[in-house]
Amino acid sequence: xxxxxxxxxxGVVTVYLTDDxxxxxxxxxxxxxxxxxxxxxNTSNVGDVPIASVKNLDGVTLTVNVVESNTTxxxxxxxxxxxxxxxxxxxxxxx
Numbered sequence: 001x002x003x004x005x006x007x008x009x010x011g012v013v014t015v016y017l018t019d020d021x022x023x024x025x026x027x028x029x030x031x032x033x034x035x036x037x038x039x040x041x042n043t044s045n046v047g048d049v050p051i052a053s054v055k056n057l058d059g060v061t062l063t064v065n066v067v068e069s070n071t072t073x074x075x076x077x078x079x080x081x082x083x084x085x086x087x088x089x090x091x092x093x094x095x
Contacts, residue, residue: 001028003090005064007039011081012055013064013088027060029094036091039066039082050086051079064088 003021005013017032018025035057039050047069055063066088070080 001092001094003092005088005090007066007082007084007086007088009084011066011083011086013052013066013090015062015064015090017060017062017092023061025060029092032057032092032094034091034093035062037064038089040087040089041068041082050082052088062090062092064090 001017003015005015007013015021016023016025017028019028035054037052037054039052041048041050043049050066050068052064052066055065066082066086067079068082070078
């Protein structure tokens, strides 16, 4: 199944793997084999290229973190959550 979501103000996408894409829907898959997440941003600035990763899968609720480059500092990690509005394409394969 493929789903598209958009980040909230905290750089998180939450989607529901159900027939109507709501938390109250019926689960579409009994077993998850793989999840692929790809964040999109139309930019030519390397610092604005988003990176997506699966945060959590709990039942039918899938959450995805999206980060981008931050000012590089010696003591920090150089990444920050993107904030709202970044589109994430999600591919879930299961049975």
